Structures are given as C-alpha cells and as structure tokens.
Amino acid sequence: MKFFYFLFIFFFYAVSAQKVRIVDAENGNPVSNARIILRDQIIYSNEDGFAPLGQDAGDFEVSASGFQTEKVPVFIAEIKLKPIYKNIDEIKIINVDIRKIFDDVSKNYDKRYYNGPSLYDVVYKEKNLDNDKLFFLVIAEAKLWSKNNRYNFKDGIRKNYDDILQMQLNNVKYFKNDKSGTVLSGRTDEFSHEQLGNFFLNYELYRMQQHLKMKECKYSGRLLFEEGDEQVIAFKVQSGNGAQMEGEFKYNKADKVITYFENHYFQSDYPTMKKTGTDGREFMYKLGDATLIFDFYKKDGVYVPALTRLEGDKFTFFYKDEAHVRKFSREIIYNTFNKTDKGLDPKVNFKVGIWENVPVKEEKTETTLLSAEEQAFVNQK
Structure with missing residues (x-):
C-alpha cells in the first residue's frame, strides 16, 4: 500500500515548544548541527541554530565542528560556543x-x-x-x-x-x-x-x-x-x-x-x-x-x-x-x-x-x- 498524503505540522507545538539557540560567541551567528547530549537522548540544532529543549534540562554537553565543547549545568535560552581558532593562518x-x-x-x-x-x-x-x-x-x-x-x-x-x-x-x-x-x-x-x-x-x-x-x-x-x-x-x-x-x-x-x-x-x-x-x-x-x-x-x-x-x-x-x-x-x-x-x-x-x-x-x-x-x-x- 502506498501513501501519498501530506502530514503537516502540529502548529501549536511549533509555536509554544521550549527551545534553545546555539550561537557563535564571536559574532552571534547561529550554529547549525550543534550536538546536545542529554542523559538519555541526542538532539541537534537546525539551520537557524534552534533545538527543542525543555527548561528542566540540565547537566548537558553542547559541541559543534569548529567550536569548543561546552558543559551546561542549567537551562539557558542562548548558548554561546567559542571557536577553536579565529584564523587558520x-x-x-x-x-x-x-x-x-x-x-x-x-x-x-x-x-x-x-x-x-x-x-x-x-x-x-x-x-x-x-x-x-x-x-x-x-x-x-x-x-x-x-x-x-x-x-x-x-x-x-x-x-x-x-x-x-x-x-x-x-x-x-x-x-x-x-x-x-x-x-x-x-x-x-x-x-x-x-x-x-x-x-x-x-x-x-x-x-x-x-x-x-x-x-x-x-x-x-x-x-x-x-x-x-x-x-x-x-x-x-x-x-x-x-x-x-x-x-x-x-x-x-x-x-x-x-x-x-x-x-x-x-x-x-x-x-x-x-x-x-x-x-x-x-x-x-x-x-x-x-x-x-x-x-x-x-x-x-x-x-x-x-x-x-x-x-x-x-x-x-x-x-x-x-x-x-x-x-x-x-x-x-x-x-x-x-x-x-x-x-x-x-x-x-x-x-x-x-x-x-x-x-x-x-x-x-x-x-x-x-x-x-x-x-x-x-x-x-
């Protein structure tokens, strides 16, 4: 059996869900594909730097290519990652x-x-x-x-x-x-x-x-x-x-x-x-x-x-x-x-x-x- 119907967003969730934003500490630009390791789950930020994360989250790790890993003890709405280097030269x-x-x-x-x-x-x-x-x-x-x-x-x-x-x-x-x-x-x-x-x-x-x-x-x-x-x-x-x-x-x-x-x-x-x-x-x-x-x-x-x-x-x-x-x-x-x-x-x-x-x-x-x-x-x- 084939299915060709579209399943669209639960719009209420998209608007009201808790989320965190991962940004570059140097320029404030969003960091996509930043990995967040929770106790029993892995999630990643999207192209705009956002990731679904509840305010009860704590003691988690955030990392991304080109940036230093950050340990986050309690929920904060914006997490700043420091680049591992500024100029490759x-x-x-x-x-x-x-x-x-x-x-x-x-x-x-x-x-x-x-x-x-x-x-x-x-x-x-x-x-x-x-x-x-x-x-x-x-x-x-x-x-x-x-x-x-x-x-x-x-x-x-x-x-x-x-x-x-x-x-x-x-x-x-x-x-x-x-x-x-x-x-x-x-x-x-x-x-x-x-x-x-x-x-x-x-x-x-x-x-x-x-x-x-x-x-x-x-x-x-x-x-x-x-x-x-x-x-x-x-x-x-x-x-x-x-x-x-x-x-x-x-x-x-x-x-x-x-x-x-x-x-x-x-x-x-x-x-x-x-x-x-x-x-x-x-x-x-x-x-x-x-x-x-x-x-x-x-x-x-x-x-x-x-x-x-x-x-x-x-x-x-x-x-x-x-x-x-x-x-x-x-x-x-x-x-x-x-x-x-x-x-x-x-x-x-x-x-x-x-x-x-x-x-x-x-x-x-x-x-x-x-x-x-x-x-x-x-x-x-």
Missing part, C-alpha cells in the same frame, strides 16, 4: 600522517566502535532544492536496527540490505513534494549499494584508503587544535584519478577513535555526461560537490553514532535551454541507543522508495524543529 603547522590514522582506525574498527546489534530511535530528514528553490522535504521519526554498526560489502553488493541495516517508519511528521518546482528526476527511488554504504564511517574510510593508495596521490594533514585527548586535524587529498578532497576530523588519541569526520568532495571539474531520466527524457548532467559527515559519542563506555549527513551542491541538469542546479541533503540523527538482538518487524523495503512503505504509528517527544525556510515551504499552498 595563525595556527602553528604540525604535520599529521592521516593515512596512518585511517589505516589504524579501519583495521581496528570493530574493536573501537560498538559492533553488536543495536536499535536507535532516529529522525530522518531529506530535502532537495532546484535553482535555490526548495521543492522536496521530508522529516520522519523512525527506528534503525544495525547488525554490527558497520557496512558489510558482500551483503551490500548482493543487496542483502536487511543483514546490514533495517528501518521502520513511525511518524512522517512533514512530507511535501512540490513537483512544479523541478522538471527532471535523474534517479530511481531504489536504494543502491553506495547509498547504503554512505550511512557508515567504515565505508567512507575504505573509500578514502583507495584514493590514498593510488600511486600519484598527494595528501597532507595538520593539527589545528588539541585539548586533553582530543585533536582536531585538517586534511587535503588529491587522488591519482583527479578527485580532490578536503576536510577535518576529531581524533581521540587515547581511545584511537575518530569521533567526528567531515569530508568535502570537489567534483565540478569532471566532464558533462549524457543521462536518461526516470521518465525517459535525455539530458546533460554535471557532477557537483558533495560532503559527508559522521558524528559519534561515547555512551556506557562504547562509541556509537550520533549523526550521519550527506550534502550535495552544484549538481547541474541541462535540459533544452534551461540549467537546473540541484542542492540536496540527507540527515539521520540517532536520538537514542539500545543494545538488542531483535530486528524490526515490519521494516522498510529498501528495494522500493522509502516513502512507499507504510509507517507504524508511534508518537514520540519532539526532537526536531523546522528552519524558517522549511516552515515557509510547508506553509505555502
């Missing part, structure tokens, strides 16, 4: 062998990250823009079950997705697809081997290792910041096949774990290709830039995922005399973590579009807030 250059770190973390992945069956309450968020106009948005509460919190290549290639990851829709909070805002669809809704792999850090590390092993590859790493056992390391990679990557990661040198990883792929120099859309129309297509982000935290002595995020920009479709520049993002926030051997039933069939699956209704405490742009898109007729 002022940083003392300390070279780091990133290949050695990536190889070591990959080799010992199952020892350093939780590798047993686990169940998560998650928020799944996906949106797409065409020429800077938002045309697709979905935010859903769901459950994710993972067999060992890593990507298994054999199962992935064989499309045995349920042996790697299972998903159950619980509550599709917002779902809107304004087809008038776009003219082309360049992909099918079926999950692919690579799409599922992008859920897992070990898949991304494997991909990085393949680039670093190439004969003509050039790479560098340098230490940006260090406090206690935590290091922030920036890196650049120019692969032997012409791919260019740049990013940074947080590394716990005591546990030898990458706790945050952000990698930007610069692909706009690749040649334009001819493609055929799902409706049979031919068009020209140019790759854009992509970003992958993975965030982990330590709970009960083990490292478990807090967030995975995939972003794309400047992916361009040329059709007739028009150019359509696409921007997209897919984000999963792992609100809770529990160890369990039991998989999900029913579960999403990844061989069809996710939103063709029927949700299993389950009301939960609100863990996400719409940005102003998303709110305007949902409200428009």
